[in-house]
Amino acid sequence: xxxxxxxxxxxxxxxxxxxxxxxxxxxxxxxxxxxxxxxxxxxxxxxxxxxxxxxxxxxxxxxxxxxxxxxxxxxxxxxxxxxxxxxxxxxxxxxxxxxxxxxxxxxxxxxxxxxxxxxxxxxxxxxxxxxxxxxxxxxxxxxxxxxxxxxxxxxxxxxxxxxxxxxxxxxxxxxxxxxxxxxxxxxxxxxxxxxxxxxxxxxxxxxxxxxxxxxxxxxxxxxxxxxxxxxxxxxxxxxxxxxxxxxxxxxxxxxxxxxxxxxxxxxxxxxxxxxxxxxxxx
Amino acid sequence: xxxxxxxxxxxxxxxxxxxxxxxxxxxxxxxxxxxxxxxxxxxxxxxxxxxxxxxxxxxxxxxxxxxxxxxxxxxxxxxxxxxxxxxxxxxxxxxxxxxxxxxxxxxxxxxxxxxxxxxxxxxxxxxxxxxxxxxxxxxxxxxxxxxxxxxxxxxxxxxxxxxxxxxxxxxxxxxxxxxxxxxxxxxxxxxxxxxxxxxxxxxxxxxxxxxxxxxxxxxxxxxxxxxxxxxxxxxxxxxxxxxxxxxxxxxxxxxxxxxxxxxxxxxxxxxxxxxxxxxxxxxxxxxxxxxxxxxxxxxxxxxxxxxxxxxxxxxxxxxxxxxxxxxxxxxxxxxxxxxxxxxxxxxxxxxxxxxxxxxxxxxxxxxxxxxxxxxxxxxxxxxxxxxxxxxxxxxxxxxxxxxxxxxxxxxxxxxxxxxxxxxxxxxxxxxxxxxxxxxxxxxxx
Numbered sequence: 001x002x003x004x005x006x007x008x009x010x011x012x013x014x015x016x017x018x019x020x021x022x023x024x025x026x027x028x029x030x031x032x033x034x035x036x037x038x039x040x041x042x043x044x045x046x047x048x049x050x051x052x053x054x055x056x057x058x059x060x061x062x063x064x065x066x067x068x069x070x071x072x073x074x075x076x077x078x079x080x081x082x083x084x085x086x087x088x089x090x091x092x093x094x095x096x097x098x099x100x101x102x103x104x105x106x107x108x109x110x111x112x113x114x115x116x117x118x119x120x121x122x123x124x125x126x127x128x129x130x131x132x133x134x135x136x137x138x139x140x141x142x143x144x145x146x147x148x149x150x151x152x153x154x155x156x157x158x159x160x161x162x163x164x165x166x167x168x169x170x171x172x173x174x175x176x177x178x179x180x181x182x183x184x185x186x187x188x189x190x191x192x193x194x195x196x197x198x199x200x201x202x203x204x205x206x207x208x209x210x211x212x213x214x215x216x217x218x219x220x221x222x223x224x225x226x227x228x229x230x231x232x233x234x235x236x237x238x239x240x241x242x243x244x245x246x247x248x249x250x251x252x253x254x255x256x257x258x259x260x261x262x263x264x265x266x267x268x269x270x271x272x273x274x275x276x277x278x279x280x281x282x
Numbered sequence: 283x284x285x286x287x288x289x290x291x292x293x294x295x296x297x298x299x300x301x302x303x304x305x306x307x308x309x310x311x312x313x314x315x316x317x318x319x320x321x322x323x324x325x326x327x328x329x330x331x332x333x334x335x336x337x338x339x340x341x342x343x344x345x346x347x348x349x350x351x352x353x354x355x356x357x358x359x360x361x362x363x364x365x366x367x368x369x370x371x372x373x374x375x376x377x378x379x380x381x382x383x384x385x386x387x388x389x390x391x392x393x394x395x396x397x398x399x400x401x402x403x404x405x406x407x408x409x410x411x412x413x414x415x416x417x418x419x420x421x422x423x424x425x426x427x428x429x430x431x432x433x434x435x436x437x438x439x440x441x442x443x444x445x446x447x448x449x450x451x452x453x454x455x456x457x458x459x460x461x462x463x464x465x466x467x468x469x470x471x472x473x474x475x476x477x478x479x480x481x482x483x484x485x486x487x488x489x490x491x492x493x494x495x496x497x498x499x500x501x502x503x504x505x506x507x508x509x510x511x512x513x514x515x516x517x518x519x520x521x522x523x524x525x526x527x528x529x530x531x532x533x534x535x536x537x538x539x540x541x542x543x544x545x546x547x548x549x550x551x552x553x554x555x556x557x558x559x560x561x562x563x564x565x566x567x568x569x570x571x572x573x574x575x576x577x578x579x580x581x582x583x584x585x586x587x588x589x590x591x592x593x594x595x596x597x598x599x600x601x602x603x604x605x606x607x608x609x610x611x612x613x614x615x616x617x618x619x620x621x622x623x624x625x626x627x628x629x630x631x632x633x634x635x636x637x638x639x640x641x642x643x644x645x646x647x648x649x650x651x652x653x654x655x656x657x658x659x660x661x662x663x664x665x666x667x668x669x670x671x672x673x674x675x676x677x678x679x680x681x682x683x684x685x686x687x688x689x690x691x692x693x694x695x696x697x698x699x700x701x702x703x704x705x706x707x708x709x710x711x712x713x714x715x716x717x718x719x720x721x722x723x724x725x726x727x
Contacts, residue, residue, distance in 0.1 A: 028544060031540065031541075031544065032541065032544055032545070035537050035540065035541045035602075036541060036599070036602075038537070038598075039534070039537055039538075039541065039597060039598035039599040039602055040599050042534060042597045042598050042599070042679075043594055043595050043596065043597030043598065043599040043600060044595035044596045044597055045593070045594045045595025045596075045597075046594070047594060047599060050590075050593040050594035050595070051593070053592070053593045054589075054593045056592070056593070057589055057592040057593065058589060085326070088323050088326055088327070091319070091323070092319075092320065092323045092327075095316060095319075095320070127710065127713070128706075128710075130713070131668075131706050131709040131710045131713060132706060132709075133668045133671045133672060133682075133705060133706075133709065134668075134672065135671055135672045135675050135682060135685070136671075136685065136702050136705065136706075139675075139685065139686065139689050140344075140689075143340065143344070143689065144336065144337060144338070144340050144341045144344070145332055145335075145336050145337075146332070146335060146336070146337075148327065148328065148332050149327045150327050150329060150332055153327070219582050219583070219584070220672075222582065222584055223582075223583065223584045223672050223673075223676070224672075226584060226676055227672075227675055227676070227686065233584065236584075236588075240588065254581075254585055257582065257584075257585065258580045258581060258582075258585075261579075261580045261582055262576060262580040265576070265579070265580065
């Protein structure tokens with residue numbers, strides 16, 4: 001009897017699970033179908049008309065780039081300084097944001113003996129910093145400081161500090177406390193414990209996340225350039241604004257951006273693989 | 283083994299010293315390199331120049347404007363009329379019988395009490411401004427410009443005296459401007475004006491309990507519709523704040539993020555099988571799929587959205603597709619890595635029961651990668667909500683575009699701060715929801 005009852009129970013459980021999966025699936029399908037039809041209505045151009053035109057623009061700039069011939073490579077080289085500016089924005093923002101994230105992470109993890117009352121405050125602070133879309137800070141600072149790379153840099157750094165701070169503090173939570181206890185037994189101060197017991201344990205993971213963030217930030221800085229923060233994005237906006245005839249320059253910027261992002265992606269995933277061991281890099 | 287290590291110590295003095303020396307170099311070299319890089323960018327970004335040109339007063343004005351509103355008392359000299367209006371807008375003009383108590387209008391003359399002893403008297407074409415601790419400023423509008431009579435002594439910084447235009451702002455919340463065509467006094471108040479209902483709505487200035495009573499009462503204010511719908515209509519159609527449009531824009535942004543992420547996940551998963559070593563023996567197919575992922579990711583959301591804007595016009599569809607294309611690459615790569623790391627034992631166990639290929643995938647593979655799948659999709663959903671605001675600003679629409687537009691017109695900064703606050707609230711909500719879902723689905727609580 002007991003076995004039969006158990007079997008019955010398993011059966012009901014399985015049925016209920018299948019029902020939940022079905023409901024979940026239906027929900028996703030409903031969201032997709034209604035969402036796409038709704039957004040198709042809201043769009044100024046429809047999907048079906050657009051589909052036929054989809055390759056027009058890429059085709060147009062490819063043709064113009066092809067017509068430019070060898071001069072195309074000259075164009076690519078011409079835009080390298082702008083690309084470098086975007087990379088600098090990302091680089092400085094990641095460095096400053098990362099440095100701030102280390103401070104925030106060390107102040108918000110119980111596991112590394114942060115000061116108790118500070119922990120929830122810093123955590124909420126990081127939540128808010130992460131939630132600020134870069135765009136908002138960048139636009140605000142562009143208004144105050146004028147069009148330049150600095151607003152974008154500050155905006156990206158601000159967001160980076162929050163995002164990396166959270167990841168860093170998760171790393172801190174998983175470290176081995178024995179070295180910290182060993183050091184405090186010899187009377188080390190908090191800073192000394194952080195430096196000699198925590199840092200050596202977390203450094204590889206920190207660096208790995210840092211590189212991942214650099215990758216993300218290069219993309220973000222390119223986009224922010226488009227709203228007026230300098231770098232390759234601004235050049236792109238200019239050439240696109242010219243409309244027909246500047247297709248070769250637009251194509252040159254696309255190619256340069258693509259190559260740079262790919263290069264940084266590959267280098268960073270290779271380095272991350274080395275830092276934390278293959279398979280754990282993500 | 284142990285004896286071997288005893289006989290030949292792995293670390294001799296020389297290697298230890300070498301290591302220590304290398305460490306020392308790194309400890310000094312890395313910070314120096316970073317410092318050098320920062321110095322280089324300091325000049326490459328033109329920071330000194332920027333600091334010289336920065337306009338901190340713009341930030342101050344902006345900050346006051348985003349938490350305060352002003353009431354204009356304007357005398358139009360050509361037509362000889364006096365107007366009192368919130369933000370100087372026609373649709374928010376006070377009636378002559380119902381002026382705020384700090385303004386006294388007598389025909390076309392007026393006395394404006396700005397508080398704390400600041401008082402402005404407008405008589406004909408003459409404006410007299412009594413400023414405590416300074417004296418009385420007398421400005422007369424003439425046919426060619428303005429004549430100013432200042433009290434003796436040096437001219438303070440807050441007065442901009444120009445033959446064409448006189449402008450005085452002794453404190454952040456009191457300002458007067460005189461040109462040959464008009465005299466305009468600004469009096470600032472804290473808060474967001476007309477936030478709930480338009481100035482001329484019957485509901486203007488009502489408290490929540492009053493509104494609640496009206497919503498439930500039978501007597502219709504407007505005979506054509508119920509009170510409930512009148513309240514909703516007046517709130518959503520508020521011309522100053524455009525609540526309705528802001529909510530639609532927010533909805534568009536969320537839709538872009540949700541549609542884009544789900545689409546990317548649905549396309550990324552099957553493609554990930556093609557890119558995983560243990561599922562696709564064909565090297566060419568694997569290589570092709572991986573390069574496709576790299577290509578989709580490398581093009582970047584910026585370029586994808588520009589291409590899609592050309593093809594599909596402005597709107598959430600464009601944004602959703604741009605997100606979907608980029609993230610099919612990112613999610614596909616992540617999923618394929620997860621697939622390569624699965625435990626083969628479960629698959630073999632399922633195979634031993636005589637399961638077909640589809641069944642092996644369904645019961646041997648999917649349960650193993652489901653946690654990675656769900657958590658990554660939720661992470662991307664969260665970050666895509668932020669990306670969707672940025673793509674919107676490029677022209678895809680939604681709250682991003684609205685933000686850029688209100689900032690560009692810079693008419694009224696409280697609108698901008700309203701949109702900013704709503705955006706951040708939405709992002710935080712998405713963040714919390716996805717965190718909650720992740721805990722619920724993966725940890726089972």
